[in-house]
Amino acid sequence: MESPPGAVIEVSTECKGVARRDESRDFDDPFSTCSASFEGSVAASPSIESFSTLQDQDDVADLQYDGRELQIRVDNPQKLLSTLETYITFRVTTKTSRSDFEETEYVVRRRFNDFLWLREKLVQNHPNNLIPPLPEKHTLMGQLDRYSKEFILHRMAMLHKFMNRLADHPFLSFDANFKGFITAKPSDFTVLRKSKQGLISRWTDSIQNISGIYLAKGRPHDFDLMLNYSQSLTDKLTSIEKISHRINKEQQEHLGELQQLHPVFNLWSSVEPELGNLLATIGQAFESISTEEQTLVNEFPHITSQPLKEFLLYIDAVKESLERRDASQIEYELVLEELGKKRAEKEQLQSELGQNQETNSQSYAFWKSPENKEERLQKLSASIGDLIKLAEEKQDQTECANETLRSDFERWHLEKRRDLKQLFLSMADAQIKFHEKSLAAWEQVLQDVNKEGRQQTN
Structure with a gap:
């Protein structure tokens, strides 16, 4: 899956009355005091200037069908400023021909924590499936680089891959949380995120750490092979990464x-x-x-x-x-x-009970x-x-x-x-x-x- 072409960063400091054409259906982040970015709210900053070298965004939302029933694009990162925090949101554009969706196109805006929530729900509800990974969260050492062009573009590309891996999955793409993630309006998405997990999810959470205490005795041989192969592949790719870094240096x-x-x-x-x-x-x-x-x-x-x-x-x-x-x-x-x-x-x-009743004496306790x-x-x-x-x-x-x-x-x-x-x-x-x-x-x-x-x- 190719990375989404192009990106734009905007800094939204206050809500104004005119909505952007491609975001008018998605006044977004429900956890911010300002839930959408608007024309006129862009402030000059090094972040914006660094993104001005990328492709123009007028045609980004024109996602053409490529034969799949469900296709998703993650692009257009925007930096939003609220009274409590500064964070990045990404536009999630979906086009579908599936009959279980009410519309054929959806445009929403989600922040990284929303993607984390989605993956956690998928792990809870579908513990037997291989859930694709998300990009790593920034570390404390990398706090100053979390709004850099390189960091945001890399995160955006991985989020794009994550969503399309889910969209291509024959089972996960029908999950209610996934469908709500790509379609729900801000108020509905807030309700979805606050909904309490069910008994099955809580049961799943309770057994997540069992394998850390016990060892499975009868694991099928093909899963042993898969575990060994995964570890071997990790070692080889890690070695390639180290050698590549040395060559680059x-x-x-x-x-x-x-x-x-x-x-x-x-x-x-x-x-x-x-x-x-x-x-x-x-x-x-x-x-x-x-x-x-x-x-x-x-x-x-x-x-x-x-x-x-x-x-x-x-x-x-x-x-x-x-x-x-x-x-x-x-x-x-x-x-x-x-x-x-x-x-x-x-x-x-x-x-x-089958023993001779004569062996029972009067001195026996009632429980016997x-x-x-x-x-x-x-x-x-x-x-x-x-x-x-x-x-x-x-x-x-x-x-x-x-x-x-x-x-x-x-x-x-x-x-x-x-x-x-x-x-x-x-x-x-x-x-x-x-x-x-x-x-x-x-x-x-x-x-x-x-x-x-x-x-x-x-």
Whole structure:
């Protein structure tokens, strides 16, 4: 999925009476005192100036159908100022041909915390599915960069991928919270966010940490393979990321030295009249090469670093889904373990009741009387019946979780192959273009040298 083309940042300081054309249907963020941005509310700032180099936004909302029933675009980040906080919202444009939507087009504006809420609800309501990742939250060390062009554009691109992965999912795209996220007006979305989670969600929360205490005993072999593969892939991509960073650092150092050669050769050409043209040509070659290497260094985060980090986050989401699957199986195994204890207790009690009644003396306590044991036996029988039903339910849930996750893993494998292929091809293309242009610069030097040699010969 390609990143949304173009973005604009605006700073909204107060609400005014005229709505923007493409946001008139979405007076947005319900948690701000000013819930939409308007014409005339844009303040001059370095953030806005840095975004002015991007494509014009007049046609951004013109999202053309590409054959999918549901397509989403996340773009147009805006910085909003309220009395309590400053934050960024993103425009979420949806076009659909599905009959379960009342309209064919929706435009809403959501902030990053809204995306976090959506993913948490999907994890709660669909613990058996592989839920795509969101970009990482900014750290305290990166607080000053949270409104930078690079940070916001990277976050916007990942949010765009997140929403389209959900839109392409055959099951998650029908979730009520997801549909409310992309369609609800501000007041309705506020109600949706404040709605209390149900019993199933609370139950899901209560078992999320089970896998951290117990280990699943009967995990299917293919899930063991998936876990090992995920860890291996993490190690390999982490190594690639470290090596790429080291190469980029060396390129930066090389660029610094290369940039010093151009003025040196220019100065040299001024004091060597006979070699002046040749030295000036070599200086131009160094200048051209340094320009291309500067481009390569600047593009490194977008070509290599950010895609690798995004893919590592996706692998973490895979591991999280495996943990949730293990939690479901562990709960089933705990029920079986409890059932085994109850059955053993019942057999022991039946054995005691079958013993010779003469061994019971008057000194026995009431709780050891045969009558009380009969009551305990009846309770155990009822408890065992309930546990058998519960075990059958947990077994069905575990099998359902297995099949659901296998389907999502198969979908992830296809997406992984495509994304990794695109990532490595982009890395290769960037290096090839740099070396091709460097070679062209030196070939031009060679042509000038040969030309000057022929002239001197003649």
